[in-house]
Amino acid sequence: MAGEKQQQQQPEAELVLLDFWVSPFGQRCRIALAEKGLAYEYSEQELLGAKSDLLLRSNPVHKKVPVLLHGGRPVCESLVILAYLDEAFPDSYALLPSDPYARARARFWAAYTDKVYEAGTRLWKLKGDARAQARDEIVRVLGNLDAELGDKKFFGGDVFGLVDVALVPFVPWLPSYERYGELSVEETAPRLPAWARRCAERESVAKTLYPPEKVDEFITLLKKVYGIE
Known part of the structure; x- marks a missing residue:
């Protein structure tokens, strides 16, 4: 399967994306981060087996990807993440129009x-x-x-x-x-x-x-x- 698993540990990067290689919802976030030119750490998650403690702690309600960690604080659900990126990084590429x-x-x-x-x-x-x-x-x-x-x-x-x-x-x-x-x-x-x-x-x-x-x-x-x- 594509995408190498990474060790699950508490990330230190400002932006970390908990994701799964083929997830279209995670891909939304990857595309947005690329458009905005934002550096981030990618953390590949296991979805068909035992889920990582990091994922379960970060999204205890749905227990699924994607999750964006910003300074260790989790933002869940892809469309919420996209809106958050626009608001948290207003000087980067805008996904939403101004009107x-x-x-x-x-x-x-x-x-x-x-x-x-x-x-x-x-x-x-x-x-x-x-x-x-x-x-x-x-x-x-x-x-x-x-x-x-x-x-x-x-x-x-x-x-x-x-x-x-x-x-x-x-x-x-x-x-x-x-x-x-x-x-x-x-x-x-x-x-x-x-x-x-x-x-x-x-x-x-x-x-x-x-x-x-x-x-x-x-x-x-x-x-x-x-x-x-």
Whole structure:
């Protein structure tokens, strides 16, 4: 599996990201940190086995990644972390626009992107009517995102921002969703593929995301772990 485990110890760096190599939610944080030019220590976590004491102490409620430690203080949940980075480091690259209404729209659509992963997960976990319902949902969600993108370069216009950072880590998962759901992203959301290519030209994205083949291997591993045929 990609990503080497690091020893779990109390970190000393100002910023430490507790993460898992293929987590799209952790990848959001890695992309944001790269865009902002913020140095941080990466701490690979075990999610399919015993979780580290550091992770359990840092996120006792959900016990999951990502967690950002800033001066030893934990910030949990990817979208909360992205907003925190904007507020804690205001002189770095801004993920959110300055206009209050535009900020509100960005927050809305960033949260909406989670539905891609939620519906996609049900595609490979479930069968029959439940899978069909998940297929209908992801088609609807992708269609709504495509409509919101419209003819813009990025979701916020010409600037790569919060919604792009939130959505782009799901792109390598889409080929697997297409196969399990027997759907076509290009037909469902015809403007998203070109948007994804534009995002991939950014160094922050290119260095963070894994190829769809690696993601598909991980989904196959998850199916074995959960006993799904």
